[in-house]
Amino acid sequence: MTDSQKFKKHIETLLHCRLCPDMVGNPVQGGIPGAKIMSIGQAPGIHEEKFGKPFAYTAGKTLFKWFLSIGIEEEVYRSKVNMAAVCRCFPGKAKSGDRKPNPSEVENCSRYMRFEVEFNKPELIIPIGKLAIDQLVDNKKYKLDEVIGKKFKKNYYGVELDWIPLPHPSGLNVWNHSPEAKILIAKSLDLIRKHPAIKREFFSKN
Numbered sequence: 515m516t517d518s519q520k521f522k523k524h525i526e527t528l529l530h531c532r533l534c535p536d537m538v539g540n541p542v543q544g545g546i547p548g549a550k551i552m553s554i555g556q557a558p559g560i561h562e563e564k565f566g567k568p569f570a571y572t573a574g575k576t577l578f579k580w581f582l583s584i585g586i587e588e589e590v591y592r593s594k595v596n597m598a599a600v601c602r603c604f605p606g607k608a609k610s611g612d613r614k615p616n617p618s619e620v621e622n623c624s625r626y627m628r629f630e631v632e633f634n635k636p637e638l639i640i641p642i643g644k645l646a647i648d649q650l651v652d653n654k655k656y657k658l659d660e661v662i663g664k665k666f667k668k669n670y671y672g673v674e675l676d677w678i679p680l681p682h683p684s685g686l687n688v689w690n691h692s693p694e695a696k697i698l699i700a701k702s703l704d705l706i707r708k709h710p711a712i713k714r715e716f717f718s719k720n
Contacts, residue, residue: 518547521547525545528541528543528626531623534603534618536616536619537604538606539604541602542602543568544596544597544598545597546595546634547634549636550635550636550638550715551594551636551637551640551712552598552634552636552639552640553595553596553598553641553642554598554599554627554646555600555643556600556601556645556646557599557600557605558599559571559604559612569683576683577680580680580699581703583703584704584707585707586712586716594715595640596634598627598630599646600627600646601620602623603623605619631670631671636675637709637710639678640680640706641680642679644658644682646679647661650677651666662679662681662701663697663705664679665705665709666678676709678702678705678706678709679702680702
């Protein structure tokens with residue numbers, strides 16, 4: 515089986531996955547074989563399945579405004595970045611916002627994350643939101659202002675890589691709106707812009 519066939523089979527398996535009975539939606543994926551940049555969302559919202567791609571609704575508008583501020587357009591980003599998520603299905607609604615996936619759901623879905631990391635061997639991961647950051651951070655008792663605006667190194671599923679976190683761009687995330695948070699978000703975006711993998715994929719003239 516060729517690498518292309520392996521990745522295609524992975525996507526087919528992912529899209530047919532029904533391991534988690536409490537998930538409301540079906541899987542959404544943004545896989546790009548061979549991509550050396552990976553972003554990790556938390557889980558799709560209620561609208562993403564309809565559009566068939568991650569960050570396709572209001573939170574995505576904010577996210578892609580952030581990337582546009584450093585010169586990266588949405589469609590170019592989607593064509594070059596493997597857009598993964600901690601969980602690939604919409605978890606359903608809670609009293610305030612979307613339901614947070616439970617540990618067994620995260621564990622069930624981690625097989626797809628692992629495959630994409632091992633297959634693509636990314637140089638940079640951009641975790642977006644606390645649940646995504648949780649998968650990479652060593653100290654689980656962190657606060658967002660201790661990690662946003664910084665670059666970290668990690669051996670993740672056997673791959674040595676950098677990771678630069680962003681907060682979740684949901685309008686419900688009040689953390690984003692303070693002056694201090696806006697400074698830290700800008701710092702993270704600047705670190706992303708300056709990363710060698712980003713410069714090569716988005717700004718190289720070759």
